[in-house]
Amino acid sequence: MQFPESWLRSFCNPPLSTAELADTLTMAGLEVEELRPVAPPFSGVVVGEIKEAVQHPDADRLRVCQVDVGQGALLNIVCGAPNARVGIKVPCAVVGASLPPGADGKPFAIKVGKLRGVESHGMLCSARELGLSEDHGGLLELDARLPVGQSVREALLLDDTLFTLKLTPNLAHCLSVYGIARELSALTGAPLQHPAFAANTVGHSDRLPVRISAPDLCGRFSGRIVRNVNTAAPTPQWMVDRLARCGQRSVSPLVDISNYVMFELGRPSHIFDLDKIHGGLDVRWAREGESLKLLNGNTVALDGSVGVIADDHQVESLAGIMGGDATAVSDDTRHIYIEAAFWWPRAVAGRSRRFNFSTDAGHRFERGVDPELTVEHIERITQLVLEICGTPDTSCGPIDDHRVNMPTPQPVTLRVARAAKVIGMPLSAERCSQALERLGLAPAPAGEGVLAVTPPSYRFDLQIEEDLIEEVARMVGYNQLPTTPPLAPITPKLAREASRSAFAVRRLLAQLGYQETINFSFVEERWERELAGNAEPIRLLNPIASQMSVMRSSLLGSLLQVLKFNTDRRADRVRVFEVGRVFLRNPAAVGSDSTVEGFDQPMRVAGLAYGGASSLQWGIKDAGVDFFDVKGDVEALLAPLPVRFEAAEHPALHPGRCAQVVFDGQVIGHLGELHPRWRQAWDLAHAPVLFELDLAAVLRRTVPVFAPVSKHQPVQRDLAVVVAESVTYGQVVAAVESALDRQLLKSVVLFDVFRPKPVRAGEAPAVSGGIAPGEKSLALRLTLGRDDATLTDAEIEAACQAALQALQHQVAARLRA
Template sequence: MREFCNPPISTQELADLLTMAGLEVEEQHPAAPPFTGIVVAEILEAEQHPNADKLRVCKVNAGTFSPEGPLQIVCGAPNARAGIKIPLATIGAELPPGEDGKPFKIGKGKLRGVESFGMLCSARELKLSEDHGGLLELPADAPVGTDIRTYLNLDDTLFTLKLTPNLAHCLSVYGIAREVSALTGSPLLTPAFPAVTPTVADVLPVKVEATDLCGRFSGRVVKGVNTKAATPAWMVERLARCGQRSVSPLVDISNYVMFEYGRPSHIFDLDKIHDGLTVRWAQPGETLKLLNGNTIELDGEVGVIADAQAVESLAGIMGGDATAVSDDTRNIYIEAAFWWPKAVAGRSRRFNFSTDAGHRFERGVDAEQTVEHIERITALVQSICGGEAGPMDDQRPAMPERPPVSLRVARAAKVIGMPVTQAECAGVFTRLGLPFTESEGVLTVTPPSWRFDITIEEDLIEEVARVLGFARLPNTPPLAPVTARVRVEAQRSRHTVRHALAALDYQETINFSFVEARWETELAGNADPIRVLNPIAAPLAVMRSSLLGSLVNVLKYNLARKAPRVRVFELGRVFKRDASVQSTDRSVAGVYQPMKVAGLAWGPSAQQQWGVAERATDFFDVKGDVEALLAPRKAQFVPAEHPALHPGRCAAVVLDGVTIGHIGELHPKWRQGYDLPSAPVLFELDLDAVQTRVVPEAQAVPRQQAVLRDLALVVADSVSHDALVASLKADDSGLVRNATLFDIYRPKAPTADIQAGERSLAVRLELLDDAAPLTEERIEAAVAAAVQRVGAGLNARLRA
């Protein structure tokens, strides 16, 4: 980077500057671990060891480090031979620390009877790479006796930057240098791209059919290249420090220019292209074998480069295997294009891979520099592989237009929170290379071709703030009034609901909103769930419309770990299709996203203890928990059906005439299908209804004493508890305040007063008149009226 811009600050200061300007330096470390005493040396002689087949005795010239003449060193590397230059660890040198963290010190040694005065090193022994196939061979012009750290720039520092998606212009060394120049005021070396003189007339026909895919396409033919040439060591080294291994000279050159200037490009084998190239959208059913070996099926939403016979490249992402360069390649076609970011964004993720090219193009790559970068690539190709270049072919069917963006200086000062002047704003834009015009209090910027992140006024305000420096921001307290958001008394918080369930002996669990499609079909009865376009795992393929599947899965997880008792609950959002839902800041069109609360109980009803006999949790245990959760509001439990629950042991929870959820035992076929030893009891309720509560109202203490009367009523088995109680309380006089069932009796065999299909229900009536004491006559009349009502409505009678 310092070759483009070299500010007079230290490496640490540079890292801090970049971080504070929004280019976070996530990691920094030296290019090589610490070691000392390693110098450039030349092997003068290499003879076979007299006592070992795999060892050689070498005479090595270490320059000033061996004033007494060449050093004798025993070496086992297969490439140890006379005439090469290699790293030499002299006596007293320290190699990089090993696994124990301690450096390895070199001393005088003897191998199979022959003395050795040092060690010749491989790249792996210096921890420069994992290559351990032999000695690290240095260029022939490497000066003997020079410290290897100085010669290879091993004291250089590598920065790992964590860039936000808007900083596409910083995805190159030159782009970062441009930022450093703006931040420090140090001069930026403007690169020169001298045009390569064409020596052949060959031009590959190219047709751009999809201008919404490709806005500019540039290319050039180069003939007679030598692909077997070696990539220069300096290029291999720089690529390695960018995390890119060397592949072949042509591929290395393309990658190098991408890291250097942020321009992804592609090099085709010209002789494998049929007739010409066409830039278009793919056709459904077409396939392409990529450079990574994968064969993908394409559709009309993916851009491609095709020849007369087949698709040859995935536009802006990866080239195809059919036209890839190889050792047999002699003629090439260099391509550099501008692909519209929206046409590339997300395409590689559809095929479960990502590339450096796609990462850059979907964020935006300069459309004005395609020709210049091809000139740079051509010059490197000719200097390394030779070849004759053809004329440049440049097509510009749809260049991007950059509308101007205005900055109001007063608005910038208000948003940033400190005073800024128009001159300071103008200075920032000048340093950043943003062309602008000025008027009173307003600067209008025309975004340059490499800045895709400047579209609104706030983008310019951000540039002003970060270039001036966040350190300039004054420490001022906020001036906005703090207003408490008080929850209405008729609504309790979600946290209160969690506390209530925890008090009922349930433990909270949190699960993914993505679930298996099977859960939705079987447990929610949802045949058309909302599918996830890019699931994080194959089973997590759909959005849940019920919490029950997640709780059953939690039960299975606990049972697999021998849990004797499981009681869990979850508060979570579910997702259902609803065409009436519109897009807002809190909703997505067509998707209804209510909050639910659900619980599951399995195993003993209570922890093992001496005071209560052990029994399994049943429907009524969980029903009591639901009643306690809703208290003081009283819900009705109406027999119902639910896809996940036992048809005869399922009830709808009705509150104020509205069904708010269901409760019941898991359906037998799902208990068997999910390999559960016994069926759990589950409930699922609308969270909004659970959060609603009755505001307490003060009532005077009754001045009169209540009267209790017990009735034993014989009714048919089909008569429900709710129907009986409702009939008893339907008293026009208002004396019957409450009716409570306290006993059920069903004889083993029919008796004189209880026939088959009947049962006796013992009910306690509470009678009260606030105005006057109850006389025996009024009590008897009220009881008789109650018996008459249940007799007429439910065919009930007093037990003899």
């Protein structure tokens, strides 16, 4: 909320500087987000009146003006503004004045000068030249009642400061200048100027029939008819200035009055053109199929969850949010109906967001507006209407007040001992009572060390004991609270040597060339069905968007969305990863402080590689990333864990280019190319390679164990075996390892694969190098050795024969000729 300091001080003026005032409000929970002067610094600018304006003898667009600035003699000033004319009062910068800095950052000094041969002893200023606005279409015309020679800063109250407050939702009672002044009075003890609501003289007995058909929407509805108003009357400059300094532009006198009272007292209201209302008004919920053209020009479709004010023919207003165009006041309006109502907050909350706009009225009503002062506020609006738009024939009718469902405040108790414990300082019942009394809450004793408070009608936020404790803390002052160190046993938690941190995983992936992304945990339902094979995802009760309706059980969809975003912006090489939580149904999961019953929430790490295997470089042949590139990244991420990669299937991955990652007999993740079906659906030029691993497994690592370097040289033997095309490398390695002692076999490495040439149509299958079609040759290098002795030829030969026999029995291999 934004407002000028001078308006606040008109209600409560404590002996504090601007900075001290801002600090006092901030430390009481009314955060002052910004302090900004109304106008930039300038001096020597006074109110001047143009007494004569004649055409410049040598310039068509210049006039030579005689200006009275209260110095006795008139000043000769040359001016090019189109509205420079006799009789108006304008800002005049006299010789020696200093205007706001220009583009160079230096103040602009006014000197005696010549324009086309005519001397000019000053400058007549526009609003832009004074830094008041961007308007530079002409001179800034001032109120004719201002005295000549008065400083413009004093005349326009430019030595003022704009306060911008960032209010939390529970501070609805501070959404007005008077509401903030009421808080300021409680904080400082300075007297509060209460607004007077004198009853206006009733000149006729006309009433508009009103029916409240929805008491759960509207608890109180007040209104009155005012006849023969002058809507062509100008809005007073003081009101225009105050509205502008609250961030509200002037529209018309009646609209300005309604807005002014809203900022002044926090009461949104609406003024109808009485002649455009058909019959009476009915306050009700909208019906299916109804629509309304609003004041902002939008036409909205209504349903039964939105409150409206309707007449006998159509809907006229969106209850508590915005009026309708059909009954809006205009320059032709003569008779008006002033309305002020209490709308239940729950009946207004969230309605304007359905139509993609927000209003000051809706912002206030959905937080709570005082239901007890509708009549008084109508009197205030009527008073301003009579002062600004009144004519000799203007008359107002009686106020028609309907009270059908008023809120009943419920007493709230405060235990003094509890308040002292929560606030963290000793408090007495007397001190708590004084703090609450300053806020006008009227506490009453309700037992030993207990106070009871019945919240006033404007405090919708006081519902539980903690609310009163907060009020006491605000009045005591947060900056007065003692600094008390916590008393608790401290036990350091040291990471186990057999584990590493998630940060280490992030750092390693970054070293491998991946960039981290952070995505929402709720995703599109289609992703879960297609990429995770999850037909029953966990649905959100209140999703923030239709495409974010379920909780994710896989990180792959989020990474593909990041890839799509980048490729749509011509990125040809993408490496991204995410460490995040997924959400799975598990009836066996128990609830605790960190878990939810029936749901698992494990952490996972996933990555995606797309485009070239390496960045563009002259010394490296350009090649696209493939399965084995990312497999190497996964091995580097998991090292030194002994993991295996086994052929598998996954809903998101290519059925022939997918592997599951196995560690210690358990599947800890998957790796593979994106399925061609999903590649086409996502419109990707190349197939990205993805992996997703259980983070708990990735964080495990083996504890380093010292082992002396062997003094005996290892030996190497190469075996070339022929196996069926369906036999995997993993099966071959498993057979060799099962035949030899781990103390003897140091490593098994595949260093060559040979397949016969494919058979063309019409040719007879031939045996190539002893390998028939449907077979392949695998060349293995076995490294053998012992730490305690050198291997003999017999031991080496026996080891090789044992490996061959295991290969023959387990995978039907034969030694290649």
